Amino acid sequence: MHKIDPTRTDLIEEFDSNPGGPHSLELAVVVNLLRLIPMEERIIIVCTKRHAEWTLAKMPKARGDRMEYYEDMVFDDYYAAVRKVFRIRWQAATGVELG
Amino acid sequence: MKKVIGYSSAWSVMPGDMLDVMVSTYGPDRYRANLVRVICGNDVPDLDIYREEEIPAPFAGEHPGREQITIAGSYVTIPSNPLMTGLGSFTVQAWVFPTTPEKGTQGLVSNWDEVGTCGFALVLDDDGAAAMRLGDGSGGIVEATTGKPLAKRRWHLVSAAYDAEAGTICVSQDFIGPQFEVSTSASTTVSVGFTPAMASAQPLIMAAMPATHPAGRPAASQPFNGKLDRPRLVGRALSLTDSAALGWDALPHERDRSVIAAWDFSREIGSTRIMDASPNGLHGQAVNLPSRAVKGFNWSGHEQNWRCAPQEYGAIHFHDDDLYDAEWDTDFTYEVPVDLRSGVYAVHLVADDDEWYVTFYVRPKRGTATAKIAFLASTATYMAYSNIQWTWHEHFGEVAECYWTTMEPGEVFLQEHPEYGLSTYDNHSDGSGVRYASRLRPVHQVGPKTAPVWNINNDTHILGWFEEKGIAYDVITDEDLHKEGAALLAPYSAVVTGAHPEYYTTPMWDGLKTYLARGGRMAYLGGNGFIWRCAMSDALPGVIELRRAEDGIRYRDEEPGEYYMEFNGEYGGLWRRLGTSPQALCGVGTVAVGFDVSGYYVRKEASFDARAEFIFEGIGDSEVIGDFGYFAGGASGTEIDAVDFELGTPPHTLVLASSEGHSAKTMIVPDEIGLNHSAMGGDQNPKVRADMTFFETPGGGAVFSVGSIAWPGSLPHNGYDNNVSRICENVLRRFVDNTPFTMPKG
Ligand SMILES: [Fe+2]
Numbered sequence: 001m002h003k004i005d006p007t008r009t010d011l012i013e014e015f016d017s018n019p020g021g022p023h024s025l026e027l028a029v030v031v032n033l034l035r036l037i038p039m040e041e042r043i044i045i046v047c048t049k050r051h052a053e054w055t056l057a058k059m060p061k062a063r064g065d066r067m068e069y070y071e072d073m074v075f076d077d078y079y080a081a082v083r084k085v086f087r088i089r090w091q092a093a094t095g096v097e098l099g
Numbered sequence: 100m101k102k103v104i105g106y107s108s109a110w111s112v113m114p115g116d117m118l119d120v121m122v123s124t125y126g127p128d129r130y131r132a133n134l135v136r137v138i139c140g141n142d143v144p145d146l147d148i149y150r151e152e153e154i155p156a157p158f159a160g161e162h163p164g165r166e167q168i169t170i171a172g173s174y175v176t177i178p179s180n181p182l183m184t185g186l187g188s189f190t191v192q193a194w195v196f197p198t199t200p201e202k203g204t205q206g207l208v209s210n211w212d213e214v215g216t217c218g219f220a221l222v223l224d225d226d227g228a229a230a231m232r233l234g235d236g237s238g239g240i241v242e243a244t245t246g247k248p249l250a251k252r253r254w255h256l257v258s259a260a261y262d263a264e265a266g267t268i269c270v271s272q273d274f275i276g277p278q279f280e281v282s283t284s285a286s287t288t289v290s291v292g293f294t295p296a297m298a299s300a301q302p303l304i305m306a307a308m309p310a311t312h313p314a315g316r317p318a319a320s321q322p323f324n325g326k327l328d329r330p331r332l333v334g335r336a337l338s339l340t341d342s343a344a345l346g347w348d349a350l351p352h353e354r355d356r357s358v359i360a361a362w363d364f365s366r367e368i369g370s371t372r373i374m375d376a377s378p379n380g381l382h383g384q385a386v387n388l389p390s391r392a393v394k395g396f397n398w399s400g401h402e403q404n405w406r407c408a409p410q411e412y413g414a415i416h417f418h419d420d421d422l423y424d425a426e427w428d429t430d431f432t433y434e435v436p437v438d439l440r441s442g443v444y445a446v447h448l449v450a451d452d453d454e455w456y457v458t459f460y461v462r463p464k465r466g467t468a469t470a471k472i473a474f475l476a477s478t479a480t481y482m483a484y485s486n487i488q489w490t491w492h493e494h495f496g497e498v499a500e501c502y503w504t505t506m507e508p509g510e511v512f513l514q515e516h517p518e519y520g521l522s523t524y525d526n527h528s529d530g531s532g533v534r535y536a537s538r539l540r541p542v543h544q545v546g547p548k549t550a551p552v553w554n555i556n557n558d559t560h561i562l563g564w565f566e567e568k569g570i571a572y573d574v575i576t577d578e579d580l581h582k583e584g585a586a587l588l589a590p591y592s593a594v595v596t597g598a599h600p601e602y603y604t605t606p607m608w609d610g611l612k613t614y615l616a617r618g619g620r621m622a623y624l625g626g627n628g629f630i631w632r633c634a635m636s637d638a639l640p641g642v643i644e645l646r647r648a649e650d651g652i653r654y655r656d657e658e659p660g661e662y663y664m665e666f667n668g669e670y671g672g673l674w675r676r677l678g679t680s681p682q683a684l685c686g687v688g689t690v691a692v693g694f695d696v697s698g699y700y701v702r703k704e705a706s707f708d709a710r711a712e713f714i715f716e717g718i719g720d721s722e723v724i725g726d727f728g729y730f731a732g733g734a735s736g737t738e739i740d741a742v743d744f745e746l747g748t749p750p751h752t753l754v755l756a757s758s759e760g761h762s763a764k765t766m767i768v769p770d771e772i773g774l775n776h777s778a779m780g781g782d783q784n785p786k787v788r789a790d791m792t793f794f795e796t797p798g799g800g801a802v803f804s805v806g807s808i809a810w811p812g813s814l815p816h817n818g819y820d821n822n823v824s825r826i827c828e829n830v831l832r833r834f835v836d837n838t839p840f841t842m843p844k845g
Contacts, residue, residue, distance in 0.1 A: 067514065
């Protein structure tokens with residue numbers, strides 16, 4: 001299994017510059033790994049105002065659970081939310097804090 | 100966040116029909132309603148293609164709003180009968196296959212009256228153990244439990260016997276699971292200490308407990324997940340040995356006069372009727388579409404078709420999230436005016452800052468057409484997808500969709516309200532696959548302004564294009580085609596499909612095929628079409644059944660031994676595994692799926708054939724087609740189809756263009772491979788492509804196919820002035836000319 005190399009911050013830069021893809025093969029693998037972390041650890045995006053506002057939230061644990069939002073992580077640009085999700089999951093996967 | 104939602108009694112209506120509209124608000128006590136004709140539903144602001152037209156309607160204006168409650172969960176209800184309410188000594192039993200024994204108390208067979216503390220309740224208790232409850236009629240209750248949880252997904256005979264003389268209840272569970280597993284058999288006898296009050300006014304409920312809906316009608320609570328088989332009621336206390344013998348006996352009512360009821364779920368499969376085989380005829384109804392035609396406790400594996408061995412398919416699988424009809428009260432009824440033009444319409448509901456569209460389809464009067472072109476709305480597919488939640492339930496959801504889980508407000512609502520049920524892409528809360536999807540409930544994603552842009556909302560790119568080009572069209576639906584077959588299509592020169600006509604019943608398939616053979620024309624402007632056989636039922640309008648047998652892109656494995664559908668006994672699965680194929684119907688069939696990058700079409704040799712000249716009028720010889728569009732920037736994407744002459748593409752089919760530019764993450768579908776290999780993606784595999792095709796039929800008809808769900812998303816590009824639009828226009832201008840097409844010579 002691939003492991004994310006936390007020193008490869010160039011991949012973060014690549015992601016930030018083109019979050020919608022397509023990505024290089026190396027980044028594509030990292031993106032897949034970050035999309036496969038355990039469900040209960042995932043931070044996700046919720047569209048809180050159509051076409052206007054996206055708020056990060058925890059992946060709900062059980063069906064029927066209320067959404068838990070991160071009220072300090074609200075974006076008016078979808079890809080800004082995507083970049084934040086990528087960074088949060090990268091940190092969670094590598095254990096290395098990003099500045 | 101959602102403050103208003105609704106649904107309607109029908110999706111397809113014709114002038115003169117009455118349409119009931121049901122609305123619920125969450126918070127606001129008023130809402131506004133008006134009628135709109137949907138022209139293009141994609142409301143991404145930068146595109147500026149959203150169009151709706153307000154239509155005067157008598158219901159337009161303010162209405163009082165209130166919350167309407169929905170209770171999910173399937174169960175069986177048997178009307179109360181003196182034979183049940185006058186019981187002395189008795190035994191109640193059923194074969195039980197629990198799928199979530201850990202869930203908390205779940206009703207098995209019960210007419211328990213909570214208020215009157217009377218009747219009886221055979222349940223799985225909080226620990227998942229078999230338990231029996233009796234009451235004294237004035238608040239006193241005794242509950243006998245085996246204390247041992249039933250094994251998950253294993254059959255047990257669960258029995259409870261009340262012996263009036265001894266004043267005891269004996270409750271037992273007999274495990275008949277695999278021989279290598281620890282038995283969970285157990286029994287216990289407790290004394291009751293009072294004379295049980297049996298005169299419950301409640302119906303007998305199986306797979307739940309009797310309850311009353313907040314609106315006052317009978318309902319059920321504490322739903323059971325799992326299968327029940329052969330529930331029985333006997334008017335004496337059976338010993339454990341006699342009880343086991345009765346459980347195995349197929350016809351106990353013929354031998355034992357004390358048998359009050361012997362329900363046989365293998366009778367009347369395909370209906371909601373529940374039959375008592377005993378002479379007492381204590382028949383009832385199944386509610387909320389539990390799964391029938393499922394393997395019983397005695398399934399031997401010798402027969403896969405329930406019709407050939409119904410005695411081994413005597414179980415019903417109940418789920419706590421099954422829902423057929425939400426049964427809301429009607430807010431208003433709309434009489435479709437005789438002069439309302441055919442089209443896609445919606446009741447637009449607004450409460451505070453929230454809105455919802457109740458979308459419906461107005462067809463012309465039966466047997467008539469008001470245009471030369473019929474747009475065939477893929478309502479079977481819309482139903483299949485309705486309330487889909489797979490991506491946030493499934494570990495591999497994000498890597499399948501190539502995205503970071505992003506939930507729309509409507510999806511958050513579904514997450515927080517599981518009572519609105521699931522789609523045929525989902526798994527029930529007990530992990531079993533969902534087989535039924537109903538439109539008689541609020542359904543997300545079937546209307547304008549929904550995201551992701553899919554199904555009807557993607558199809559409205561085609562409607563918007565019709566309007567822009569001044570092409571007259573009628574709207575008809577899958578449900579109409581299912582009921583009326585080729586006669587529905589006969590008045591039309593051409594049929595235009597939506598972007599994703601994935602699910603077809605046999606009558607739909609036959610109707611379309613007959614129409615084309617008799618000179619009809621079809622423009623298949625989509626992808627992943629004509630893939631799965633599904634079923635509809637006259638007895639249960641507004642719902643499709645699906646069994647994803649064998650292979651294909653399926654979101655679960657279908658249960659072995661249950662590949663035959665309940666509604667009509669047909670074998671489910673992919674049409675290509677049933678002796679025909681989408682390629683035989685329209686030239687192309689699904690080869691690949693991918694969501695990160697879309698491709699574009701490049702003209703092939705055959706596009707210069709004189710037979711295809713009309714299609715490419717105004718298109719340059721080396722012009723790239725569709726390297727633009729809403730879906731990841733190209734006309735070939737998401738789900739794409741190609742020719743396969745061995746699978747049935749007619750030999751004279753012209754492959755006009757093929758797509759290029761697909762990514763590694765656009766991969767060959769399971770239907771197309773016998774084994775995984777190391778060249779699955781569109782970056783390496785030449786089979787990953789969409790083919791644009793054309794062929795004539797001997798009856799003077801013709802079929803044009805693009806084989807891509809992304810195609811309609813390219814139509815609006817550059818103010819609808821582009822080569823995708825041009826090709827469609829070229830095709831339809833010729834298709835509405837009734838001059839017969841002729842078959843090529845040779
Ligand atoms: Fe599909």
